[in-house]
Amino acid sequence: xxASLFIPCLVDLFFPETGIATVKVLERLGVRVxxxxxxxxxxxxxxxxxxxREATRLAVRFVRIFRDAEYIVAPSGSCVSMVxxxxxxxxxxxxxxxxxxVSSHIYELSEFLVNVLxxxxxxAAFPHTVTYHESCHLRRELGVIDEPRRLxxxxxxxxxxxxxNADLCCGFGGTFAVKxxxxxxxMGEQKVRSITAANVEYVTAGDSGCLLQIGGLLSRHGIRxxxxxxxxILSSD
Amino acid sequence: xxVDLIDIQKNIREALRDLPLRxxxxxxxxxSLKKRExxxxxxxxxxxxxxxxxxxxxxxxxxxxxxxxxxxxxxxxNGMKVHWAQDANESVSxxxxxxxxxxxxxxxxxxxxxxxxxxxxxxxxxxxYSVVETDLGEYIVQLAGEMPSHITAPALHKSREAxxxxxxxxxxxxxxxxxxLIASIVRRRLRDLFLSADAGISGVNFAVAxxxxxxxxxxxxxxxxxxxxxxxxxxxxxxxxVIPRMADLALFxxxxxxxxxxxxxxxYVSLISSPRQTNDxxxxxxxxxxxxxxxxxxxxxxxxxxxxxxxxxxxACLNTCPVYRQIGGHAYGWVYQGPIGGMLAPVMLxxxxxxxxxxxxxxxxxxxxxxxxxxxxHHVLLYERSLVVAQRRTxxxxxxILKVWAWLMSGRWRYAFSTRIAQLLSTIFGKGAKVYxxxxxxxxxxxxxxxxxxxxxxRKVRETSGQ
Numbered sequence: 247x248x249a250s251l252f253i254p255c256l257v258d259l260f261f262p263e264t265g266i267a268t269v270k271v272l273e274r275l276g277v278r279v280x281x282x283x284x285x286x287x288x289x290x291x292x293x294x295x296x297x298x299r300e301a302t303r304l305a306v307r308f309v310r311i312f313r314d315a316e317y318i319v320a321p322s323g324s325c326v327s328m329v330x331x332x333x334x335x336x337x338x339x340x341x342x343x344x345x346x347x348v349s350s351h352i353y354e355l356s357e358f359l360v361n362v363l364x365x366x367x368x369x370a371a372f373p374h375t376v377t378y379h380e381s382c383h384l385r386r387e388l389g390v391i392d393e394p395r396r397l398x399x400x401x402x403x404x405x406x407x408x409x410x411n412a413d414l415c416c417g418f419g420g421t422f423a424v425k426x427x428x429x430x431x432x433m434g435e436q437k438v439r440s441i442t443a444a445n446v447e448y449v450t451a452g453d454s455g456c457l458l459q460i461g462g463l464l465s466r467h468g469i470r471x472x473x474x475x476x477x478x479i480l481s482s483d
Numbered sequence: 484x485x486v487d488l489i490d491i492q493k494n495i496r497e498a499l500r501d502l503p504l505r506x507x508x509x510x511x512x513x514x515s516l517k518k519r520e521x522x523x524x525x526x527x528x529x530x531x532x533x534x535x536x537x538x539x540x541x542x543x544x545x546x547x548x549x550x551x552x553x554x555x556x557x558x559x560x561n562g563m564k565v566h567w568a569q570d571a572n573e574s575v576s577x578x579x580x581x582x583x584x585x586x587x588x589x590x591x592x593x594x595x596x597x598x599x600x601x602x603x604x605x606x607x608x609x610x611x612y613s614v615v616e617t618d619l620g621e622y623i624v625q626l627a628g629e630m631p632s633h634i635t636a637p638a639l640h641k642s643r644e645a646x647x648x649x650x651x652x653x654x655x656x657x658x659x660x661x662x663x664l665i666a667s668i669v670r671r672r673l674r675d676l677f678l679s680a681d682a683g684i685s686g687v688n689f690a691v692a693x694x695x696x697x698x699x700x701x702x703x704x705x706x707x708x709x710x711x712x713x714x715x716x717x718x719x720x721x722x723x724x725v726i727p728r729m730a731d732l733a734l735f736x737x738x739x740x741x742x743x744x745x746x747x748x749x750x751y752v753s754l755i756s757s758p759r760q761t762n763d764x765x766x767x768x769x770x771x772x773x774x775x776x777x778x779x780x781x782x783x784x785x786x787x788x789x790x791x792x793x794x795x796x797x798x799a800c801l802n803t804c805p806v807y808r809q810i811g812g813h814a815y816g817w818v819y820q821g822p823i824g825g826m827l828a829p830v831m832l833x834x835x836x837x838x839x840x841x842x843x844x845x846x847x848x849x850x851x852x853x854x855x856x857x858x859x860x861h862h863v864l865l866y867e868r869s870l871v872v873a874q875r876r877t878x879x880x881x882x883x884i885l886k887v888w889a890w891l892m893s894g895r896w897r898y899a900f901s902t903r904i905a906q907l908l909s910t911i912f913g914k915g916a917k918v919y920x921x922x923x924x925x926x927x928x929x930x931x932x933x934x935x936x937x938x939x940x941x942r943k944v945r946e947t948s949g950q
Binding site for chain 2: 253255257258259260261262263265266269281283284286287289291292293294295296297298300301303304307382383385386387413414415417418419420422423424425426427428429430431432433434436458459461462463465466
């Protein structure tokens, strides 16, 4: 089985270790990983801000790069849900089939592990207390709710602590976070209160955007809980 | 309706500074959500009911003209008078004419968002009518000279202490901050008004086409007084309120109170099919129904927006919205708040006055997840954003940034180049995110760019894994 890796721009530039961890987990489970190096961004920032023409331009590019992939795997629920929206964009007719193929063969990492590879125990060990933040697009666009928790429960030494309102938005929302910085911060602080109350060493999620927001607030408030992408927990041994 | 640009950014800043407001809104919405969860959990086939409700609403709205005509025929046959109003002005003049015919001066009102939408109270008061809201929450915001801040809980932004203080001032008698006592004091005052009112004005929750029946739900009995005691009852409804059959009402009455207030059923459900009949001991002699468009039909013509008309105004999307829960309803600057308010604002007020409303969402989708008629709310907002951009109503600087960004992202080397620039900036400024990312860095730290991007590291991984 071959998985083409899609590494979101945020991961590429700020959290490359999340990408490395994704490769590690997949290879450990016997998946052949290829990384099309001409990839850039899925276009979500433009799409979510209303700039459909710009988003379409990047979507077309993405489709051309990934159209022959058997599976596409990305460590992000948000970017995967963007790719699933491609068929709604004004993509040239000659690429419609490819766009449909790409959007139906792309998986977020935890979804891929549990639902495609049928694996819940990835052989990881992480002897720490962890709370799981449900990224909105992972939960509500992709319907991935239990998969990350099932994976985490099989990690040796890991103690999963549910926080209150785990499914409450962290306030990131892409360009929302800069259009309404104070509102976004207020929402994030609400999330941070839940995380603090869970009293854990790590907060994990399936999206680097959420972790950027949550991590930025935890660090600004001097709270010791560390943000960590779920891929990095699953790759640790 | 012409309004000035609503300054959302200013409203947000003010709301975020108002800590008592934020506490009141958070507490009230948390309470509503918990109550809702309890009663929704009792319904084993809740998801099926949502799907069914969506289908019925879709079918009705797809055949809206037919069902509205059927409703008009049935209601007229029952002896009620039906009027059609294209906009706020038309509906208010119809109300005026009816009031003049009956020489009515004192009016009692039950809670209705549609009448808020057309600013009925203010316009009638200007003409010298006395108009009193009789729902406790509405009564409170009317006394305070404010707008409702929530579709189903108008005074949700006020703590009980603030309400007691307001009433003490207005009544010139001490009012304790006990909800039950507040209710009984207000009830006493309202009784006389009900008995002496010349006309009652209400909204409509559902209008049944098949039987020509109006359905009104409430908890305080004030709506029942409003629609039964005065000689004339005027009901104002949007064109979207119609449902095909009486049998459908059972479904919507199962969904609405559970979603709105976390109740299995509201304390009162009034079904009105005709004015007072010869043998009836009471009831109004005349019932007028005003069917209002006010921009709704423009939603019909756009297949991506049409579903907004499925809304049954339960307010659950407000309760669950993380944006609403931080800033409350007044920040939206008009009658409808939260995700439903964000969707309706550009359509009813114009994209020129509310270009930011569709952006007032992190697109988390909690609204769509809770909506009892399964409106794809955040995707509608997303679509409206594309209309805002198509009409060039975003700032010039934003347009330039996004175009340049898209250009940089659409080439391998341009992308590599921009990541190098970001790495360079990150090295120069170090932890000074406050300087180079002012909109982010004031309140949040920003991580440094990685020394090596994943693109750059990938080759190394290949080497170590021996491929």
